[in-house]
Amino acid sequence: MSNEAPNATSPSAATVSLANARRVADVPARLFGSFVEHLGRCVYGGIYEPDHPTADADGFRQDVLDLVKELGVTCVRYPGGNFVSNYNWEDGTGPRDQRPVRRDLAWHTTETNQMGIDDFYRWSQKSGTEIMLAVNMGTRGLKAALDELEYVNGTAGTELADRRVKNGIEEPMDVKMWCIGNEMDGHWQVGHMSPDEYAAAVDRVAHAMKLAEPALELVACGSSSAHMPTFGEWERKVLTKAYHDVDFVSAHAYYHDHGYRTHDTIEMQDFLASAEDMNYFINTVADEADAAKAINHGSKDIAISFDEWGVWYQGRWNEQETAWAKSKNGLHHGAWPTAPHQLEDIYSAADAVVEGSLMITLLKHCDRVRSASRAQLVNVIAPIMAEPNGGAAWKQTIFYPFAEAAHYAHGDVFAPVVESPTVTTKSYGDVAAIDAVVTWDAATRSGLLLAVNRDLDAAHDVTVSLAGLPGADGAIAVTHAQVLHDDDPYRTNTADEPNAVTPADLAVSTAADGTLTFTLPAVAWTAVRFTA
Helix, strand or coil: CCCCCCCCCCCEEEEEEEEEEEEEEECCHHHHEEECCCCCCCCECCCECCCCCCECCCCEEHHHHHHHHHHCCCEEEECCCHHHHHCCHHHHCCCHHHCCCEEECCCCEEECCCCCHHHHHHHHHHHCCEEEEEECCCCCCHHHHHHHHHHHHCCECEHHHHHHHHCCCCCCCCCCEEEECCCCCCCCCCCCCCHHHHHHHHHHHHHHHHHHCCCCEEEECCCCCCCCCCCCHHHHHHHHHHCCCCCEEEEEEEECCCCCCCCCHHHHHHHHCCHHHHHHHHHHHHHHHHHHHHHCCCCCCCEEEEEEEEECCHHHHHHHHHHHHHHHHHCCCCCCCCCCCCCCCCCEHHHHHHHHHHHHHHHHCCCCEEEEEEECCECCCCCEEECCCCCCEEECCCHHHHHHHHHHCCCEEEEEEEECCEEEECCCEEEECEEEEEEEECCCCEEEEEEEECCCCCCEEEEEECCCCCCCCCCCEEEEEEEECCCCCCCECCCCCCCCCCCEECCCEECCCCEEEEEECCCEEEEEEEEC
């Protein structure tokens, strides 16, 4: 492996200036959320594996818990995802030997229900993460949502709250954030709906849940991607109807290199610019939310919960699904697998750079994106992999950009003025090679610069002027600087080589006027911590 810059004899220059930077908002803690779904080995063999040597008395893998804490996750969305639209929340409560075994229609697997809300609450207490809970709007709806709310948050003295107490959780779980369904615009979703149907349904459910607990923060389903046929229309109709009782609208976006099999450079350059699509997605949803506010003569802004985002090579899954549907003439009478290996993408250096770029975009829009969940957490399109049968847990390449932001992005976000060479892409035209964001905590006088070079071919010299940060008087001192890059952008970490691609030290020059200079190699992510 090499973390050295490629042999570029004359890198072109880019500037990042805070002189006229726009303060975006404070850094929301929930921006560093993740997602645990009953899918593949995310739960079983991921966070829960009672026979593993590191498992505690509750069956949770301690090696995975340690990595979750190192990743810095703040809030975890559970239990889905597509899974939730055919899920009975009651199945995962009570004694494990009395829980029913059911078929999961989302991923065509057998669900043992050995993990449920009681167990996940205990796991969240140990991991130090907030729970974002999703309710089933596919096969169920209003009554089930209210029952689950009473079970989870109710004070002892009612039937459902007393059932929770009997199951060993005496105090209310105090889950504040609830997703009203999942991707209900998608034809793949059990019980999917039209915009008008879902608007009416979420309006009823959100209103009733807030009658029970007015302080809940409720998330309406938004579009499953910016390329859905009802994108925009969906948000407009849903948010106009349910404006008064919902607080967030969800956004989901996954990206991958469409030329990964052939190493097509045009497709790779397109992939490196994926944040352009996320930027368009966020701006469009924010505009529709503001339109709903105006129509309702409202005073609140509906925030965005970008509660599924990341790199996912969906083509591989679609091929498996097509083969499954065609097998046995579509009649599947045999046993469906339990916790099979599904969606276990192994991520490259380039994938990590893209995820770092997406995090920069989320931070630059954190005035509207007040919650986000990188999907998912363990084994399934995940930064953490956990080997079965007593094996070790290890970090994927994408672990590092997320962890750096989660631990060190504090205070306020500033969107700097970036002047950069451009790269030409198939989907987005000419885009800036360099993108960057800065966070600054005036109380501790510490900051973080995150930047990416999205150029597939060239290194770029970067000059950063931090003099415009409020209260950052005097010299800037760099406390830590790292770069993630590999000469082979397709190189991955594996169970056998878990440290093949890791961040390396970045050489940064500082000047008395608050200027930093460094060189970013092609396809690279960097983080620079500093004080003033």
